[in-house]
Amino acid sequence: MSGIPDRKESQVRRLLEGPYPVVPAGLAAGAAARGDRLLRRRRVLRRLGWAVLFAAAVAFTVWASLTQPWATPPSGISPPLEGW
Numbered sequence: 504m505s506g507i508p509d510r511k512e513s514q515v516r517r518l519l520e521g522p523y524p525v526v527p528a529g530l531a532a533g534a535a536a537r538g539d540r541l542l543r544r545r546r547v548l549r550r551l552g553w554a555v556l557f558a559a560a561v562a563f564t565v566w567a568s569l570t571q572p573w574a575t576p577p578s579g580i581s582p583p584l585e586g587w
Contacts, residue, residue, distance in 0.1 A: 567573075
């Protein structure tokens with residue numbers, strides 16, 4: 504790099520040395536309130552997701568216990584043997 508300061512650096516230096524802009528009075532309180540809302544919404548969505556997952560697991564368990572999908576169904580191809 505050369506010893507000549509570039510245009511962007513000089514603009515940034517002027518901005519940092521100049522007067523700072525006025526910040527609105529309720530900006531920090533508004534940002535904190537928005538952050539609280541976001542955290543609360545995220546917490547509710549997480550709890551709702553866990554509740555849906557738990558309900559799905561219970562529904563699957565009830566379905567599996569009633570239908571017993573692991574048992575082989577009776578074969579309907581050959582007639583039952585009677586009279587041997």
